Amino acid sequence: MPEITFVESLRMTLKEEMERDPSLMLIGEDIGRYGSIFGVTKGLLEEFGPHRIRSTPISESAIIGSALGAAMTGTRTIAEIMYVDFTTCAMDQIVNQVAKMRYMSGGKAKIPLVIRTQGGGGRGNAAQHSQSLEALFLHIPGLKIVMPSTPYDARGLLKTAIRDDNPVMFIEHKLLYATKGSVPDGEYLIPFGQSDIKRKGKDVTIAAISYMVMKALKAAQRLAGEGIEAEVIDLRSLVPLDLDSILQSVRKTNRVVIVHEGCRRNGIGAEISSLIQEEAFDFLDAPVERVGSLNVPIPYAEPLEKAVIPDEEDIVTAVKKVLYRT
């Protein structure tokens, strides 16, 4: 099986889907000649033309709003917001328009829209270009949210997102773009609401998302050296959430650590830990532990940035805490 990068996986998928659906349109900043900030749309303008690869001025509200308008009127659309931090410039369109249009119209509007964006820190991009904002969108009914962590998952989830007739936030991570993974040639779709156990274990459940899955796997390796077998679950899909898999794992291990890059305070871990204690209270040997960034903007200087964003060490510490091995 060939190994390709996350970017290549996305590009390949976009190309295939655009060939499959002649109305599918991409809209975003610098997605034409430039090929988009991380190269995901390279070559697509030449192949599909300027009506289907629409590179826009810097106008996030207009990008999302027009993507919505196009989707509502029969044009399946993928809107790209260069950095998830900029979704805030289009918040009204995302929160009040995209998320609510179908419901407000009593189910009349059909919105085949994907909003592709990327977030995360670790490269010194500083406070306004390094955030993880999925927790904001988790709070808004009407938006599906998926965050793939591997090239394999990216392809399968993107196909599902594009073919879904509902608004989907497809949030990538800048540090994942260069990562490689095996991706089979044939067509496959990964359904939403299905997490993936990336590593089986019996001593503790680590539920992670996006780039944190990579760190969790590394932490699990280290823990194995100390005789602790961690089960790492890649959530993949936040809305809908695969709670059952998490609960099944917790019933087995009795301990769970949730890892996300968003701030710890009110991050997605807060919602998931609440659900776990509601549904699997009797199976917990320790309170649910959450690992997230410190509640500060992401700082610029490397040592500070490292201290703010969770790393392997933080995950190992959290695991040991729920095992009472501190």
Added chain:
Amino acid sequence: MSIPLDENLCLKLYERMLTIRMFEEKAIELFEHNLIRGNVHPCIGQEAVSAGVCATLRRDDYMLNTHRGHGNCIAKGADLKRMMAELLGKETGYCRGKGGSMHIADFEGGNLGANGIVGGGIPIAVGAGISVQNRGTDQVVVCFFGDGATNQGTFHESLNLAALWKLPVVFICENNQYGLSTPVREAVSIFRISDRAIAYGIPGVSLDGNDVIEVYTKTVEAVERARAGEGPALLDCVTYRFFGHFTGDPGRGINYRSKEEMNQWLDRCPVKQFKEQLFREKIVTEETGKAIEAKVRASIEEAVRFAKESPFPSPEETTQDLFLLK
């Protein structure tokens, strides 16, 4: 002074304007009787803009609308019964009772929905224009908004994008000269709103929004231009609202407007003016005039009856229509 319009068109325009007037008066009455929740934003005084613009459109042309949008909905051909039912929050309403006054949408009739966010619909209109352009049809998108919206970021982003891509969108400013209590003089940085078109390189024209014939003839030009693929235009229709901003506006908007100003505009009531014109031109007689009034009144009464007799949506409805389930 003879009317440069077809007699049938004139009658249609008159009937439309009368329907809008009576519908709004009835809505206010229902609000006073506590049958309508939330607020109603009557467009009494602005009937000529609604009727004049929408008479230029085909059923398959798209329309985006504002919170003060009952008139535009009616002029675009909405069923009064379903509109009234939506106002009363009934299941038989256009949005199954889930949208309410500010979100009425009639997708089959090209009405992509009214918006509760000032300027919220403008980017969506641009998106609809993209769909038309990509499909290569000769549909047109009409986007209504108020004078206040021309100061929103979305207005500028959208006009820029529409102009850039020569989209078939006609931007109609229903300039009733007040954003709630703020007069245009204190909100818009230039004298004439239509001059904003210059900034985007598109034609802009200010016109008498209370003269339904002028509204119609000027809009036809812009719409045909757009239909021919020559791009967007901005129409600034200067008009006045006779009621307050909404049904909660104390003193019906007299607090911030002078009685003299109100009386001046009442003298130029669009419905009254047009009726007088039609009488002069003998297009309408005492008899036929009364007949039209009776017909309109009957249709409104029927709509109210239908709405009152319709059931509320059932509790199960709360969680439906969020996502499209395949």
Added chain:
Amino acid sequence: MATTVIMPKLGLTMTEGTIEKWLKQEGDRVEKGEPLVEIITEKINFQYESPASGILRKILHHEGETVPVTTPIAIIAEEGETMAEIEMARPEVPVEVSLPVAVQTQSKEPSERILASPIARKMAQEKGIDLSSIKGSGPTGRIIKMDVLKVAEKGVAPPLRKSSEKLIPLKGIRRIIAKRMTESFQNVPHFYLSLEIDMTSCLALHDQLREEVEKRTNLRLTLTDILVKVAASALKDQPIINSRIEGDQIHLIEEINIGVAIALEDGLIVPVVHDADQKSLTEIASTLRGLTQKAKEGKLSLQEVGGGTFTLSNMGMLGIDKFNPIINPPECSILGVGRTVEKPVFHGGEIKVRPMAWFNLSSDHRIVDGATAAQFLNRIKKTVENPPLLLL
């Protein structure tokens, strides 16, 4: 067609309005759109225009009146039209959904909370291990899964316990006593009165009657038998003591059933002498001897230990001087009697050596106050010091 004018809703939050001034009077002609009435709300002073043309036939609410929104306030009709009830759509008043009041459950706080993780609790329960027998190794002494597993594996108490310690489970009679005494001690507001009583006459009576009783019944007569009769007579005089609390009522009981506390090896038992006030001293003695024997053999029936209205506890033979007995629920009082001791006391102006005993009455303050209980105790004192009173 007649039109009903209603108090209009003029704003989202308006719920009522006051009629400030009628601008038209009954009988006046009014045109649609003409100012009809001045209305005052919280926020504004408003001139409401007439919704119809016609004659103002009737004003239903007058100046100064405040009415809720949509209340009819006037009727406009043409000359000659009937004023029959105009059916108006009743406004849809949004139904106030009453939210269920969160029930505050008073959780009985056990004196010692055992901290254990949910899974530890579940496992301990499944394995039949008593959590209180496990020492937790988690933070703040939390019992965690590992602790339970260790106990389950070893099958004995964790090594932290000294092997010489013995654990006695609370079972059977001990468990019942523990429960009832806790209940009584926690829920009943006890107060205690004590009197030292001169036992001379009572002891003399005992001496006098002892032989006769033995001759007749072949049974011993004890001091306790006499005290039962004394208590019964006092209860007859003060029925409030012969009662129990039921909910928020005091139930005065007709029968006087006196329970006598008997100490057995595994615990206290209180067989009851039913209708003690109607029994002679001999009958009381006979009943009590019988009950005591049965108690020792563990053969007391439910009837024989039930229905008590007062309890007598004689700790004298155990060498106790004074004690505050715990009320036997649901009774009102309990009388504890200490041992008789020869003491120098003032008697008739001189110091004499007299046999004295402490009588201790514990009572339920919900039912009786100090004065009533004092009266009762004094009554007992009087009778004990002058037994012939029993004949009255």
